[in-house]
Amino acid sequence: MSETGACDAIVVGGGIVGTSAAFFLRRRGLAVTLLERRLCGQEASGVNFGNIRRQARPIEQLPLANRAYAIWERLPELVGEDCEFLPAGHLRIGYAEDREEVFRQYARDAEPFGLGLEISVGPEVRKRFPYLSPEVKAVCLAPRDGHANPRLAAPAFARAARAAGVTVNENTIVTGIGKSGEDFRVATAKGEWRAPLVLVATGAWAGPLCESLGEPVPLEVRSPQMGVTEPTNYRIRPTHDVSTTHKPEALYFRQVKRGNIVFGGCASGPADPVAGRSRVLPESTLLQLPQLRRLAPALGQLNVIRVWGGIEGYLPDSLPVVGPSEKWPGLYYAFGFCGHGFQTGPGVGDAMAELMATGTTATPLGAYSLARFRAAA
Numbered sequence: 001m002s003e004t005g006a007c008d009a010i011v012v013g014g015g016i017v018g019t020s021a022a023f024f025l026r027r028r029g030l031a032v033t034l035l036e037r038r039l040c041g042q043e044a045s046g047v048n049f050g051n052i053r054r055q056a057r058p059i060e061q062l063p064l065a066n067r068a069y070a071i072w073e074r075l076p077e078l079v080g081e082d083c084e085f086l087p088a089g090h091l092r093i094g095y096a097e098d099r100e101e102v103f104r105q106y107a108r109d110a111e112p113f114g115l116g117l118e119i120s121v122g123p124e125v126r127k128r129f130p131y132l133s134p135e136v137k138a139v140c141l142a143p144r145d146g147h148a149n150p151r152l153a154a155p156a157f158a159r160a161a162r163a164a165g166v167t168v169n170e171n172t173i174v175t176g177i178g179k180s181g182e183d184f185r186v187a188t189a190k191g192e193w194r195a196p197l198v199l200v201a202t203g204a205w206a207g208p209l210c211e212s213l214g215e216p217v218p219l220e221v222r223s224p225q226m227g228v229t230e231p232t233n234y235r236i237r238p239t240h241d242v243s244t245t246h247k248p249e250a251l252y253f254r255q256v257k258r259g260n261i262v263f264g265g266c267a268s269g270p271a272d273p274v275a276g277r278s279r280v281l282p283e284s285t286l287l288q289l290p291q292l293r294r295l296a297p298a299l300g301q302l303n304v305i306r307v308w309g310g311i312e313g314y315l316p317d318s319l320p321v322v323g324p325s326e327k328w329p330g331l332y333y334a335f336g337f338c339g340h341g342f343q344t345g346p347g348v349g350d351a352m353a354e355l356m357a358t359g360t361t362a363t364p365l366g367a368y369s370l371a372r373f374r375a376a377a
């Protein structure tokens with residue numbers, strides 16, 4: 001296979017969004033090339049917390065989250081493995097008195113989307129979840145949400161895409177995108193690829209590419225802060241997420257089948273997309289551990305064995321950019337998932353493939369347009 005060439009669609013970036021978009025574009029019959037600067041799934045998509053959470057997303061995001069959820073459920077059939085997707089529930093936790101009403105309002109608003117939310121309050125909380133602290137006043141369970149293994153998902157999509165006929169080029173950095181005639185010319189150190197359709201799915205690295213295309217975006221880069229404990233008996237199946245307006249208590253955790261407790265939240269750390277480095281600040285871990293003990297006191301006895309971060313892109317309104325370029329017909333963007341793009345990723349890939357192949361998509365994407373930043377400027 002030559003290192004360069006022409007095809008129907010080029011996907012830049014091999015995270016969960018880019019690999020799934022390439023996979024679904026190929027299933028729609030397009031000749032597709034995927035260009036990834038490192039290895040597929042090595043960045044945010046491969047190091048995240050693994051939350052497959054629909055509840056607590058903005059209501060207008062639920063059609064996209066449900067589209068993604070249907071793909072998570074069908075992974076074995078689509079990509080040949082389940083990526084440890086476990087629909088064991090997602091539990092939203094409330095310490096403050098106002099949380100019960102927040103949960104009830106959300107349950108009313110989300111009712112048409114079939115999340116099946118179950119609210120418990122007072123003594124009922126401890127009857128159902130005896131390991132939770134008496135401080136917890138109310139919880140809301142989304143029984144079919146859950147978690148998956150981030151290390152497995154994007155590489156599985158990349159392998160399935162390759163098996164379906166996508167040309168997957170790893171260790172290939174895109175250095176520029178230009179247009180001549182009908183085709184975009186996508187430049188890399190290894191040569192140039194051409195196609196009439198291009199998707200920029202470069203996560204936290206999207207800023208400079210957008211700028212060079214004359215469509216700047218206010219993308220900030222930060223690192224969520226993660227940690228994992230030694231293993232203990234496997235007892236806790238749902239993911240837990242503290243619902244609060246006070247970020248330093250916003251802890252989340254889940255237990256993997258091997259027994260370790262994976263946790264995150266409460267703070268962000270620095271990340272440098274150019275150097276490809278992110279850091280966990282010691283003070284973040286020191287904030288998280290008392291919150292973990294506060295939420296489930298027995299977990300306070302466990303030793304932490306590792307901490308890590310990742311490089312994630314954030315936009316000022318906490319929503320991603322997903323949709324067509326305002327300036328270049330045939331160019332599309334999907335990036336800036338603000339810490340929440342692992343769950344929606346395969347749905348975004350599928351919706352973008354539909355949009356690029358047919359010119360339209362059944363999933364509303366209007367809230368994610370680039371135009372919202374021009375309107376605010």
Ligand SMILES: Cc1cc2nc3c(=O)[nH]c(=O)nc-3n(C[C@H](O)[C@H](O)[C@H](O)COP(=O)(O)OP(=O)(O)OC[C@H]3O[C@@H](n4cnc5c(N)ncnc54)[C@H](O)[C@@H]3O)c2cc1C
Pocket residue numbers: 012013014015016017018035036037038039040041042043044045046047048049050051052053172173174175201202203204205206223224225226308309310311312334335336337338339340341342343344345
């Ligand atoms: C620590 C952490 C915890 C998180 N927890 C969760 C969670 O529990 N649930 C959830 O839903 N979301 C979570 N997220 C967010 C989620 O991981 C991301 O939103 C999602 O993975 C974004 O996918 P992506 O494909 O857009 O980006 P990435 O996975 O970052 O992929 C972008 C790819 O583009 C490549 N690239 C960049 N520039 C170029 C270039 N010029 N040429 C070629 N390739 C390029 C990069 O190498 C990278 O592989 C978390 C994120 C982090 C970092």
